[in-house]
Amino acid sequence: MSATGLGASVKRTEDIRFITGKGRYVDDINRPGQAHAYFLRSQHAHATINAIDFAEAAGSPGVVAIFTGQDIAADKVGGLICGWMIHSKDGSPMKAGAHPALAQGKVRYVGDAVAVVIADSYAKARDAAEKINVDYGVLPAVTDLKKAVGAANIHEAAPDNTCYNWHLGDKAATDAAFAKAAHVTKLDLVNNRLIPNAMEPRAAVGDYDSGTDTMTLYTTSQNPHVARLVLSAFIGLAPEHKLRVVAPDVGGGFGSKIFIYAEETICAWAAKKIDRPVKWTADRSEAFLSDAHGRDHATHAELAMDAQGKVTGVRVHTLANMGSYLSTFASSVPTYLYAPLLSGQYNIPAIYAEVDAIYTTTAPVDAYRGAGRPEATFVIERLMELAARETGRDPAEFRRQNFVTTFPHQTPVIMAYDVGDYAGALDKALIHADYKGVAARKAASAAKGKLRGVGFSAFIEACGIAPSAAVGSLGAGVGLWESAEVRVNPIGTVEILTGSHSHGQGHETTFAQLVSDRLGIPLENVAIVHGDTDKVQMGMGTYGSRSGAVGMSAISKALDKVVAKAKKVAGHVLEASEHDIEFKDGKFTVKGTDKAIDFGSVALQAYIAHKFNGQELEPGLKESAFWDPTNFTFPAGVHICEVEIDPETGIVNVERYTAVDDFGKLINPMIVHGQVHGGIAQGIGQALMEGAQYNSDGQLLTASYMDYCMPRADSVPSFNVDTIETVCPSNPLGIKGCGEAGAIASPPAVINAITDALGHEDIAMPATPAAVWKAAQKRPMKHAAE
Amino acid sequence: MVQVSMTVNGKAVSAHVEPRTLLVQFIREHLRLTGTHVGCDTSQCGACVVHIDGKAVKSCTTLAASCEGAQITTIEGLAHGGKLHPMQQAFQDNHGLQCGYCTPGMIMTAVDMVNRKGHQLDEATIRHELEGNICRCTGYHNIVKSVAQGAREMGGAK
Ligand code: FES
Ligand code: FES
Numbered sequence: 001m002s003a004t005g006l007g008a009s010v011k012r013t014e015d016i017r018f019i020t021g022k023g024r025y026v027d028d029i030n031r032p033g034q035a036h037a038y039f040l041r042s043q044h045a046h047a048t049i050n051a052i053d054f055a056e057a058a059g060s061p062g063v064v065a066i067f068t069g070q071d072i073a074a075d076k077v078g079g080l081i082c083g084w085m086i087h088s089k090d091g092s093p094m095k096a097g098a099h100p101a102l103a104q105g106k107v108r109y110v111g112d113a114v115a116v117v118i119a120d121s122y123a124k125a126r127d128a129a130e131k132i133n134v135d136y137g138v139l140p141a142v143t144d145l146k147k148a149v150g151a152a153n154i155h156e157a158a159p160d161n162t163c164y165n166w167h168l169g170d171k172a173a174t175d176a177a178f179a180k181a182a183h184v185t186k187l188d189l190v191n192n193r194l195i196p197n198a199m200e201p202r203a204a205v206g207d208y209d210s211g212t213d214t215m216t217l218y219t220t221s222q223n224p225h226v227a228r229l230v231l232s233a234f235i236g237l238a239p240e241h242k243l244r245v246v247a248p249d250v251g252g253g254f255g256s257k258i259f260i261y262a263e264e265t266i267c268a269w270a271a272k273k274i275d276r277p278v279k280w281t282a283d284r285s286e287a288f289l290s291d292a293h294g295r296d297h298a299t300h301a302e303l304a305m306d307a308q309g310k311v312t313g314v315r316v317h318t319l320a321n322m323g324s325y326l327s328t329f330a331s332s333v334p335t336y337l338y339a340p341l342l343s344g345q346y347n348i349p350a351i352y353a354e355v356d357a358i359y360t361t362t363a364p365v366d367a368y369r370g371a372g373r374p375e376a377t378f379v380i381e382r383l384m385e386l387a388a389r390e391t392g393r394d395p396a397e398f399r400r401q402n403f404v405t406t407f408p409h410q411t412p413v414i415m416a417y418d419v420g421d422y423a424g425a426l427d428k429a430l431i432h433a434d435y436k437g438v439a440a441r442k443a444a445s446a447a448k449g450k451l452r453g454v455g456f457s458a459f460i461e462a463c464g465i466a467p468s469a470a471v472g473s474l475g476a477g478v479g480l481w482e483s484a485e486v487r488v489n490p491i492g493t494v495e496i497l498t499g500s501h502s503h504g505q506g507h508e509t510t511f512a513q514l515v516s517d518r519l520g521i522p523l524e525n526v527a528i529v530h531g532d533t534d535k536v537q538m539g540m541g542t543y544g545s546r547s548g549a550v551g552m553s554a555i556s557k558a559l560d561k562v563v564a565k566a567k568k569v570a571g572h573v574l575e576a577s578e579h580d581i582e583f584k585d586g587k588f589t590v591k592g593t594d595k596a597i598d599f600g601s602v603a604l605q606a607y608i609a610h611k612f613n614g615q616e617l618e619p620g621l622k623e624s625a626f627w628d629p630t631n632f633t634f635p636a637g638v639h640i641c642e643v644e645i646d647p648e649t650g651i652v653n654v655e656r657y658t659a660v661d662d663f664g665k666l667i668n669p670m671i672v673h674g675q676v677h678g679g680i681a682q683g684i685g686q687a688l689m690e691g692a693q694y695n696s697d698g699q700l701l702t703a704s705y706m707d708y709c710m711p712r713a714d715s716v717p718s719f720n721v722d723t724i725e726t727v728c729p730s731n732p733l734g735i736k737g738c739g740e741a742g743a744i745a746s747p748p749a750v751i752n753a754i755t756d757a758l759g760h761e762d763i764a765m766p767a768t769p770a771a772v773w774k775a776a777q778k779r780p781m782k783h784a785a786e
Numbered sequence: 787m788v789q790v791s792m793t794v795n796g797k798a799v800s801a802h803v804e805p806r807t808l809l810v811q812f813i814r815e816h817l818r819l820t821g822t823h824v825g826c827d828t829s830q831c832g833a834c835v836v837h838i839d840g841k842a843v844k845s846c847t848t849l850a851a852s853c854e855g856a857q858i859t860t861i862e863g864l865a866h867g868g869k870l871h872p873m874q875q876a877f878q879d880n881h882g883l884q885c886g887y888c889t890p891g892m893i894m895t896a897v898d899m900v901n902r903k904g905h906q907l908d909e910a911t912i913r914h915e916l917e918g919n920i921c922r923c924t925g926y927h928n929i930v931k932s933v934a935q936g937a938r939e940m941g942g943a944k
Pocket of ligand 1 (some may be wrong): 824825826828829830831832833834835836841844845846847
């Protein structure tokens with residue numbers, strides 16, 4: 001392994017601009033003559049709009065224009081769509097109500113955009129918006145998932161506020177497994193609603209060039225090409241060749257910047273309307289209200305086992321809160337990103353899941369780091385832990401007994417696991433976590449009047465969110481391949497154009513490592529170009545831990561083509577058959593001779609084109625590739641959390657956190673570990689402190705950092721992170737993906753640890769000090785009394 | 787409109803601004819120094835931290851007009867003579883950043899922390915002192931390591 005090649009913890013090259021304040025985020029972009037947009041948002045969760053009076057606002061200083069839903073309707077601006085079709089059990093298609101970018105006739109959540117004020121400055125736009133008078137006819141709000149069916153109808157198109165009643169698996173076989181079970185474990189679980197909170201708020205600058213009739217949108221997007229496709233083909237702002245979408249440096253996404261939102265759409269549309277650039281940057285309060293939220297499931301789950309401790313069936317019924325509108329990929333999250341993972345790492349013969357997707361008058365809910373897979377992992381890992389406890393089994397050994405051990409393994413819920421070593425990860429995690437020492441540490445805590453507990457989470461996820469044909473058969477509206485182009489310059493430097501997008505993942509370094517490794521050129525000779533639809537032809541973007549497994553595989557495929565072409569050129573230069581040319585460490589040699597030429601010289605020869613016949617071999621050195629994998633990838637691992645609870649205060653201290661993950665081949669272990677750290681912290685946030693709360697009127701009570709508790713440096717420990725490796729067979733690099741694992745695995749590990757410490761199961765996420773204090777008073781303190 | 791004059795990264799600057807202009811707006815929009823970020827509207831995330839007369843301050847909660855005559859340092863003013871400040875270098879060395887959005891504020895806070903607390907900072911101190919800086923990407927693990935290294939190297943240790 002070279003110092004910069006595959007597997008090396010190379011320091012990130014992109015860091016230099018970020019640590020010196022030279023990053024270029026959307027809000028750092030200013031276009032000449034730009035105006036600023038302020039969105040007037042509904043304060044009501046559910047209301048008809050009877051009239052909007054903006055006469056006084058229009059005369060306010062600096063105001064350029066005010067637009068409402070009527071204006072976008074008149075311009076035939078299409079509604080915001082959901083790109084994944086789900087069918088209900090009865091075969092009927094999901095019921096998606098219309099979602100105009102500015103409300104038309106009705107508002108459906110607090111924060112729904114009602115009008116946009118465009119003015120010379122943001123402050124003037126906001127001042128003017130205060131003068132707009134909206135006459136609302138207030139309707140009943142419904143925020144409680146369990147009360148939404150039968151409550152006031154939110155979308156005419158969706159009776160009973162139900163989007164779909166979906167199911168997966170063999171009901172009869174599963175019911176039969178339960179009928180024969182020696183033991184059944186039952187749990188009611190809430191997967192709390194989260195607000196993503198990438199530190200950079202969403203932002204957009206729309207810019208229209210009337211001379212060329214082209215529109216440019218600078219936006220905080222994880223997938224600028226998908227944004228262009230939707231804005232063009234569905235919303236109808238401009239044809240694709242007249243629409244450029246640029247996502248420059250983006251300050252974190254976690255899913256929330258996948259989606260096509262109202263504000264970005266309006267900035268692009270309005271820029272053309274007023275023939276002036278239009279800029280908008282969300283403030284944090286707006287982000288809380290209007291970014292797509294995550295999770296929000298209520299689940300009843302059951303696990304059946306035989307007398308020997310073999311799990312024989314899992315049965316799940318989930319209510320999934322979609323919020324008020326169906327966001328871009330929302331329908332896929334509680335269905336195909338969820339139920340197919342309910343088999344966990346286990347060989348379970350029968351699984352049946354029912355999911356009811358319900359509308360409420362709350363912000364739309366869509367993919368958030370892990371998207372469906374954390375919800376599935378929470379269900380199966382809480383069930384496994386409780387089943388072990390109820391039957392007096394060691395939670396580690398009970399898991400081991402049920403692990404899938406032969407591959408490929410077809411689960412009863414779609415997925416075909418390709419490769420893994422679940423026991424290998426468990427063994428390593430048990431050592432790192434000093435599992436043998438737990439009893440002594442529990443006793444030591446008890447002696448201080450504290451409660452100590454240990455919780456496991458053996459997670460699996462399906463990543464890459466491809467192959468295209470497979471996701472197409474499940475309802476996806478797009479293919480989920482990735483593209484790459486390798487442009488070799490005449491002096492041998494290389495530009496890689498990728499459809500993946502980096503918003504913290506370090507692609508400029510890891511992708512360059514692959515190129516450096518393959519072409520034998522130094523890292524500094526490689527530039528990674530992404531995030532601009534004018535430069536990169538097409539791409540599907542970054543989410544679902546897909547940039548390594550799918551994005552880099554496309555680069556690898558294009559590099560193969562470059563090397564093949566370069567060998568032909570080298571053959572001509574070295575006067576040998578291309579079949580006798582070998583390429584290694586940046587040098588082309590003729591087999592068995594000392595004739596050699598380096599990569600840069602071959603590149604030059606390819607462009608000079610003197611040594612070969614241009615009719616037989618095309619000049620130049622530039623290749624592109626699209627990569628569509630043959631399967632999802634299946635990262636998996638074992639996380640062990642150890643907590644100490646102070647029953648006097650309810651404060652939970654995460655004392656140790658151990659993660660042993662199998663991500664397949666690692667390109668840059670430093671970056672992989674960083675991804676895991678961040679994911680674990682988000683999962684600990686979900687388990688202990690984060691939770692979006694609406695009151696019964698539909699007001700978001702947790703709409704700032706004063707009310708929504710984010711993990712701070714002193715709320716998490718340092719983590720003990722390690723990996724094992726089984727090589728992924730479905731892509732040329734053997735990569736599985738690592739971006740979501742931490743957030744998927746950690747919530748059940750933390751809650752299993754807390755319930756172990758408490759000696760009972762009666763605690764929900766987030767396990768805040770108040771909730772834990774109450775729970776600690778409630779029952780005899782098992783461990784303390786031991 | 788009010789007149790404000792101050793020194794930013796060693797350069798004298800002055801402008802007429804609306805009285806309600808925040809220091810962060812002045813820095814970002816008037817001076818076009820966009821390394822200082824805005825991550826919240828309740829003075830909690832720390833993305834906006836700059837040094838005013840050598841002390842870390844949240845520029846989102848400071849009026850530009852209140853900085854009359856002050857010496858301001860932003861993230862752009864930390865490196866000298868083409869050489870990174872040891873705290874900047876420590877963040878790169880330890881992978882203390884991912885998306886980079888919180889990073890300028892983290893680094894400015896960390897430098898101030900070292901100025902107040904010295905060069906040998908234990909993990910608990912660093913975590914406690916970072917209370918006012920939120921990072922969503924890193925889980926803080928590598929930020930803590932970065933600050934510890936930066937602190938040592940600001941003291942001349944290698
Ligand atoms: S922007 Fe100043 S603390 Fe968040
Ligand atoms: S690096 Fe992204 S918020 Fe800290």
